[in-house]
Amino acid sequence: MERILKRVSVVLLNCLFFFMTVTFVLTAGAEKQVIKHYGIVDLTGPYGILVPDVWESMLDYYRLVNEEGGIEGYPVKLVWGETGNMMARTWSHYKRYKRANAQLLWLASSPDGEALKRRLAQDKMFCPLNYGQSDPQIYPPASTYIDGPSYGDAFGAFLIMAKAKWDEAGKKGTMKVGIIGPDTAYGRAALEPGQRFGKEIGVDVVGQEYTPVVPIDLTPQVLRLRDKGVDWIWIQGLSQIATVFMKNIQSLGLQGKIGIAGFWWVSGAEMLRRIGPELSEGYIFNSYNYLPQVEKDHPGIKRVIEMRQKYHGKDPDEYCVRGVRAAQFVIELTRRTLKRYGYDGLTALNYMSTMETFKGWKTPWDLGAPFDITPNDRRTAKKLLFYQVKGGKIVRYSDWIDVPHLYPEKMSDVFEK
Amino acid sequence: MKGRPCGVFDIRYSQDMAILRTKTHWALFILFLVSLFVVPTFLNGHILSLGVIIGTTMISMFGVQIMIGYTYQITLGHAGFVGFGAYVSALLMHHLGWNFFFALPMAGLGAALYGLIIGTSSLRCKGLYMVIPTISSHFIFFYLANEVFRKWTYGSDGIECGMPVLFGFAFDSDLRYFYLVAVISVLLGIVAKNLVRTKTGRAFVAIRDNDIAAEVMGIDIFRYKLLSFAIGNFYAGIGGALWGHYVGYINTEFFPILDSVYYAAFCVVGGLGSIMGAVFAAFFWRLLGEGINYVAPLLDAILPMSAGNIISSMGLIIFAVLTILFLIFEPRGIAHRWELFKQSYRLHPFNY
Structure with missing residues (x-):
């Protein structure tokens, strides 16, 4: 037995060595005049439940750009590393990229964005997009931008939408909204701005119930929110939480009695995949990009489907569209910076100054609403669509809704209102 | 004479007790120290950063080794103790303006005190059952940092950790910080190595091997178990503080429970009951992590x-x-x- 195990391990190690050597040989010597972007991503940690399809589609779009001649004739390469959400590994990638004189760094999780925020500014490195949209990493502004609105702002948009529906229905009294989410920076992101904005528009945000990141049962949290008399519950957590929560809502007989809504990382499609149509029924969520499950005939979505089919032989999900949208933005940013400053001018500061040239910009495939970027507003989406799970399918619940800018109160003296 | 190099004889008790016994030992040790301070000047920021990560992990791993390897107090909450130390140091610097070099020992003492409190459960639990209170300690740490002391820790938004400065000399580069971590790692390694050879260390080993026999021999097992918790977590606190101030910012997500599992698992890979095992464990864990990056x-x-x-x-x-x-x-x-x-x-x- 021991001999067999020894042989197997020797074979495995040889295979690994062989693959690494082949890769090195294949990738060496092709470094001349290539535009390099860098990325740090968690594909195997807690965010591995969401990010792989986003990342894969982003890489696909980079490939497509290269197949079509690159950016102004320059091939573009995304050098990336995986972390498993371990800070030591994030740090190691960061140091490696810094040594390689990286100027543009993609991030894909709130913890990485929060941890690296000060360091990025200090080292004059630039993050054009982080897929983790927690508010702490963008206020006060440093050199981090986010993909989409912040989580706080997304909750604000939900309050606007829900209040409008409440008024339309002629309901009396103050609408009450509760939040459920983990005790992390992103999990808490909706509470403070939501309570502040709620007061402004006449909605009572009653508070938040905290959950483990991977819960088993949320009955006490649901019951406490029910006892507070909430009309809506906003899920500010990932699908590990949302799925358990929806099961508890049904088992406690609250389905249909309390409105349930969440943000773009817990889409209805995700819910249907994980807990099926019965438990997902009525669930409302938002998105800053169109969904392939709903807008199949949209020309841009058709292009995403075509690309996904070309490279993977399967249809895209909502995360793929998000990845393509973000990649299109960064490629366009690079193109503009290249035109303004030339190849040698692709520096973090030049990238950042070029960000402000995006005014009313839509992605080439029109995958979301147009947006502006200003020095005080570093969000790459300002409008959200709301969708709902209805009869086992996803349907549009609203048109594009403007997202409020709910930066922390302490920032008001920094920003022009 | 078993285990001595050929021709080496001990004629005094001090020789028998010495860690460095021969001229070769001394030469290698001096070479190691010289290399430790010369080689880094030729290394780039990435490698130095890896060195810092290994160093801070190693310090924390000494603590695991003392608790699991020497006293068999199984801990699956070590990342929480590491985080506790990091927070103590960050809070003292952030709110009270303490110098890092005063905050650092307090980080160790804070984590040790927290370890003492959690360690009281060893009066009733032993062996594998210690997993329960130590895992709980992790969640208690999260609760303390995110809820109870939120006003000071800023909860899950995280807190900035100041830069170490000693008489106007700032440890603000990878190289300088590497030296800081290297010196502390070597010193704490020597302390740990000596600790396990003292009466206390032998009591730890006696408890590990058979606690009932140890008690019969007159060892106050509760006292020594608590001491093991305190010392082990002192190391955790120091390791955590050094890591936190290197990154410059911490929040509770930096100290996931999975890290506690890794601490215990890699301690086994490194070799239980050996201070060198902790050194190997830190290298294996972090270099393997670097490889799979x-x-x-x-x-x-x-x-x-x-x-x-x-x-x-x-x-x-x-x-x-x-x-x-x-x-x-x-x-x-x-x-x-x-x-x-x-x-x-x-x-x-x-x-x-």
Whole structure:
């Protein structure tokens, strides 16, 4: 037995060595005049439940750009590393990229964005997009931008939408909204701005119930929110939480009695995949990009489907569209910076100054609403669509809704209102 | 005379007790120290950063070794204690304006005190059952940091950790910070090595091997178990504070429970009951982690368009397979291999 195990391990190690050597040989010597972007991503940690399809589609779009001649004739390469959400590994990638004189760094999780925020500014490195949209990493502004609105702002948009529906229905009294989410920076992101904005528009945000990141049962949290008399519950957590929560809502007989809504990382499609149509029924969520499950005939979505089919032989999900949208933005940013400053001018500061040239910009495939970027507003989406799970399918619940800018109160003296 | 290099005789008790016994030992040790301070000047920021990560992990791992390897107080909450130390130091610097070099020992003492409180459960639990209170300690730490002391810690938004400055000399570069961590790691390593050879260390080992027999021999097992918790977590606190101030910012997500599992698992890989085992464990864990950083992108380069699928998990799979293979072929850890190597060197040129 021991001999067999020894042989197997020797074979495995040889295979690994062989693959690494082949890769090195294949990738060496092709470094001349290539535009390099860098990325740090968690594909195997807690965010591995969401990010792989986003990342894969982003890489696909980079490939497509290269197949079509690159950016102004320059091939573009995304050098990336995986972390498993371990800070030591994030740090190691960061140091490696810094040594390689990286100027543009993609991030894909709130913890990485929060941890690296000060360091990025200090080292004059630039993050054009982080897929983790927690508010702490963008206020006060440093050199981090986010993909989409912040989580706080997304909750604000939900309050606007829900209040409008409440008024339309002629309901009396103050609408009450509760939040459920983990005790992390992103999990808490909706509470403070939501309570502040709620007061402004006449909605009572009653508070938040905290959950483990991977819960088993949320009955006490649901019951406490029910006892507070909430009309809506906003899920500010990932699908590990949302799925358990929806099961508890049904088992406690609250389905249909309390409105349930969440943000773009817990889409209805995700819910249907994980807990099926019965438990997902009525669930409302938002998105800053169109969904392939709903807008199949949209020309841009058709292009995403075509690309996904070309490279993977399967249809895209909502995360793929998000990845393509973000990649299109960064490629366009690079193109503009290249035109303004030339190849040698692709520096973090030049990238950042070029960000402000995006005014009313839509992605080439029109995958979301147009947006502006200003020095005080570093969000790459300002409008959200709301969708709902209805009869086992996803349907549009609203048109594009403007997202409020709910930066922390302490920032008001920094920003022009 | 067993285990001595050929021709080496001890004629005094102090010689018998010495860690560095021969001229060769001294020469190698001096060479090591010189290398530790000369070689880094030729290394780039990435490698130095890796060195800092290994160093801080090593300090924390000394604590695990003392608790699990020497006293058999199994802990699955070590990351929480590491975080506790990091927070103590960050809070003292952030709110009270303490100098890092005063905050650092307080980080260790704070974590030790927290360890003492959690360690009281060892009066009723032992062995594997200690997993329950130690895991609980992790969640208590999260609750303390995110809820109870939120006003000061800023909860999950995290807190900035100031830069160490000593008489106007700021440890603000990778090289300077590496030196700081290297000095503290070596000092704490020597302390740990000596600790386990003292009366206290022998009491730890007696408790580990058979606590009932130890008690019969007159060892106050509760006292020594608590002491083990305090010392082990002192190391955790120091390691955590050094890590936090290196990154410059911490929040509770920096100290996930999974890290506690890694601390315990890699302690076994390094070799239980050996301070060198803790050193090997830190190197193995962090270097393996560094290696698998490259696996997913490399495989994506070979097999394009598959980053989001199994390839993204290959790093983890390799991590697990290597660890399992290690446990199959060398269950006594890397430290055992190191001992075999030393034995063979001592016996040279004879093979018996």
